[in-house]
Amino acid sequence: MPISYDNTLELPVFQFENLKNIPGLAHAISTRLAPGRPLITEVQPSAPNDYRLAGRAAYIQKETVMGRRSEFLAALGLDYEKIQPNLVGVRQLHTATVRTVGAEAYGANLNWDNPLPDCDGVITDQPGVPLMTIHADCPAILLYDQVRKVAGTLHSGWRGTVGKIALEGVRQMVDGYGSDPKNILAGIGPSIGPCCYQVGEPVLSEVKRAFGPEMAAELLIQQPDGSYHFDLWQAIYNTLLEAGLDPAHIEQSQVCTLCENETFFSYRATPPDQRQNYGQFTAVIVLT
Numbered sequence: 210m211p212i213s214y215d216n217t218l219e220l221p222v223f224q225f226e227n228l229k230n231i232p233g234l235a236h237a238i239s240t241r242l243a244p245g246r247p248l249i250t251e252v253q254p255s256a257p258n259d260y261r262l263a264g265r266a267a268y269i270q271k272e273t274v275m276g277r278r279s280e281f282l283a284a285l286g287l288d289y290e291k292i293q294p295n296l297v298g299v300r301q302l303h304t305a306t307v308r309t310v311g312a313e314a315y316g317a318n319l320n321w322d323n324p325l326p327d328c329d330g331v332i333t334d335q336p337g338v339p340l341m342t343i344h345a346d347c348p349a350i351l352l353y354d355q356v357r358k359v360a361g362t363l364h365s366g367w368r369g370t371v372g373k374i375a376l377e378g379v380r381q382m383v384d385g386y387g388s389d390p391k392n393i394l395a396g397i398g399p400s401i402g403p404c405c406y407q408v409g410e411p412v413l414s415e416v417k418r419a420f421g422p423e424m425a426a427e428l429l430i431q432q433p434d435g436s437y438h439f440d441l442w443q444a445i446y447n448t449l450l451e452a453g454l455d456p457a458h459i460e461q462s463q464v465c466t467l468c469e470n471e472t473f474f475s476y477r478a479t480p481p482d483q484r485q486n487y488g489q490f491t492a493v494i495v496l497t
């Protein structure tokens with residue numbers, strides 16, 4: 210699947226073909242691309258390793274990030290000043306927990322210093338409430354129920370993937386909003402791909418536990434040197450099928466952040482001595 214850039218936008222962004230041009234829905238994944246300069250949409254805190262403690266309050270270049278975020282949302286036709294108080298972020302702790310937000314999200318500033326705690330995904334049926342997750346090598350999963358008009362974004366690194374956060378996201382749409390999985394469209398965003406994602410323990414054991422030996426054999430690809438690569442995209446795709454989605458409704462970006470590091474940030478592509486400042490990109494979905 211080629212990267213989809215909408216040249217009518219001032220800022221090049223990634224968009225899924227199956228979620229584009231749907232009335233009442235806007236979505237995008239930010240890139241590093243900007244005319245004449247590198248784009249940094251998110252910057253990781255400079256010091257602490259404990260992401261829970263660091264949170265987004267510790268970002269050292271908050272003004273820069275906020276400026277870029279404003280630009281990014283403006284490229285989607287969203288008025289940042291107006292919509293920023295409704296923007297919902299999540300804490301992202303590599304869990305498989307998904308939360309829903311309702312009308313209480315309006316003006317609640319559930320982003321930056323105050324994202325939804327203890328979860329890696331968020332779902333809403335409220336128009337004008339943009340949902341945001343941030344990524345470096347872990348895929349975003351965007352979900353949209355075209356009948357019930359419910360949207361969500363999930364952060365699915367290896368822990369979220371073996372925890373089947375995709376299944377949990379769909380379950381919450383079904384239980385909370387009466388969604389039929391057959392009506393849900395899904396996009397699996399850019400992330401480190403099966404070409405590059407070398408894994409060892411505990412990932413190998415966890416993949417086998419979560420998916421069973423037969424499917425794990427498909428998801429863990431042995432390399433000529435004997436090491437294994439994990440196919441996050443296929444694992445998430447399989448999980449979405451398990452959740453009841455129509456295969457025709459699942460789009461995989463098939464973009465590897467390590468191979469395409471000039472377009473997307475990648476933690477693994479960042480030299481180890483610079484990883485305290487690795488860049489991240491943003492996935493946003495909003496009912497308009």
Ligand SMILES: [Zn+2]
Pocket residue numbers: 401402403404405406465466467468469
């Ligand atoms: Zn790659």
